[in-house]
Amino acid sequence: MDNVAFSTKMDGVVIIDQTLLPNEERTITLTTIEEMYDAIYKLRVRGAPAIGIFASFCLYVLANKIEADNIDTFISILKKDADYLNSSRPTAVNLSWALSRMLKVAESNKNCNIAEIKQMLYKESVDIKTEDIAMCKAISEHGLSLIKDGDGILTHCNAGPLATSKYGTALGPILLGVERGINFKVFADETRPLLQGARLTSYELYKAGVDVTLICDNMAAMVMKDGKINACFVGCDRVAANGDTANKIGTLGVAILAKHYNIPFYVFGPTSTIDLECKTGNDIKIELRDQQEIKNNLFEKPTAPEGVKCYNPSFDVTDHSLITAIITQKGICRPPYTSSIAALFE
Numbered sequence: 001m002d003n004v005a006f007s008t009k010m011d012g013v014v015i016i017d018q019t020l021l022p023n024e025e026r027t028i029t030l031t032t033i034e035e036m037y038d039a040i041y042k043l044r045v046r047g048a049p050a051i052g053i054f055a056s057f058c059l060y061v062l063a064n065k066i067e068a069d070n071i072d073t074f075i076s077i078l079k080k081d082a083d084y085l086n087s088s089r090p091t092a093v094n095l096s097w098a099l100s101r102m103l104k105v106a107e108s109n110k111n112c113n114i115a116e117i118k119q120m121l122y123k124e125s126v127d128i129k130t131e132d133i134a135m136c137k138a139i140s141e142h143g144l145s146l147i148k149d150g151d152g153i154l155t156h157c158n159a160g161p162l163a164t165s166k167y168g169t170a171l172g173p174i175l176l177g178v179e180r181g182i183n184f185k186v187f188a189d190e191t192r193p194l195l196q197g198a199r200l201t202s203y204e205l206y207k208a209g210v211d212v213t214l215i216c217d218n219m220a221a222m223v224m225k226d227g228k229i230n231a232c233f234v235g236c237d238r239v240a241a242n243g244d245t246a247n248k249i250g251t252l253g254v255a256i257l258a259k260h261y262n263i264p265f266y267v268f269g270p271t272s273t274i275d276l277e278c279k280t281g282n283d284i285k286i287e288l289r290d291q292q293e294i295k296n297n298l299f300e301k302p303t304a305p306e307g308v309k310c311y312n313p314s315f316d317v318t319d320h321s322l323i324t325a326i327i328t329q330k331g332i333c334r335p336p337y338t339s340s341i342a343a344l345f346e
């Protein structure tokens with residue numbers, strides 16, 4: 001099942017509602033901008049590359065609904081729509097990256113008529129998705145060169161096909177390996193508070209026939225100490241120019257543990273997740289989410305006193321010194337990251 005697609009009438013975007021997984025595989029169609037914003041905010045569609053692809057599809061659908069009699073009005077409404085979608089989540093740079101790409105198409109073709117620009121926007125959104133499939137495949141190939149048959153791999157959150165287009169980033173080498181008869185023993189952190197590891201990673205890997213074992217986040221140290229882990233594979237939401245990397249909350253802890261146990265810690269992501277505007281991780285804005293996600297969501301009854309304070313940052317930043325390598329579609333970056341990352345864009 002495709003996790004981001006156009007509806008048959010091209011008046012909406014169809015996604016797998018990830019909040020219902022693993023219990024129900026249901027697609028939903030979003031036709032209004034409010035529904036689209038809500039789908040990103042509520043994590044019905046999630047994962048850095050997937051929200052970029054989704055946002056570009058949404059902007060095309062919204063562009064089609066604009067009734068303007070001149071290009072300037074058309075572009076100013078399109079820009080307002082893009083800004084609104086972009087405000088749904090702040091950390092994953094792929095969201096603003098994809099929307100900027102779409103806007104650029106409109107702004108640099110002002111000499112064309114509105115119908116032509118709409119066609120170009122369609123093409124751009126499809127290109128963004130097609131390129132992501134190719135990037136994930138290339139990332140997976142590079143990643144596969146880092147591990148061998150039978151290795152134990154620990155992963156955090158979900159960086160699989162659901163979070164991208166196909167294959168995924170951090171899960172890509174594992175899924176590609178399975179296609180080629182190479183097998184790994186994967187330990188998936190459940191990933192509190194929204195359980196992307198339990199609900200999505202273990203679901204995707206189990207379905208693909210991977211030997212996957214789900215663990216609670218606080219068991220990672222023990223499986224590392226017991227010698228069960230040869231490498232840690234995680235995705236990313238924004239990588240700064242010096243290699244500092246924002247990813248799902250809890251990733252930093254995994255990286256610190258990996259350093260302690262001398263286990264390589266690999267970050268996987270397309271170059272669209274690298275933000276050279278952020279010099280270091282201190283420049284990355286971290287999304288703070290509703291306290292109820294810790295106290296109430298996913299449980300039948302509240303798990304803490306109603307009035308108790310909760311702190312719910314959705315991401316943390318792993319210092320580049322803890323990262324063994326950053327794997328992109330263009331190749332594997334090793335320290336010093338300031339130069340190896342810069343070389344990707346030369």
Ligand code: MRU
Nearest residue numbers: 046047048157159163235236248
């Ligand atoms: O809050 P989420 O579920 O969108 O967080 C997602 C992650 O942190 C992923 O690891 C990251 O986006 C990489 S997806 C290929």
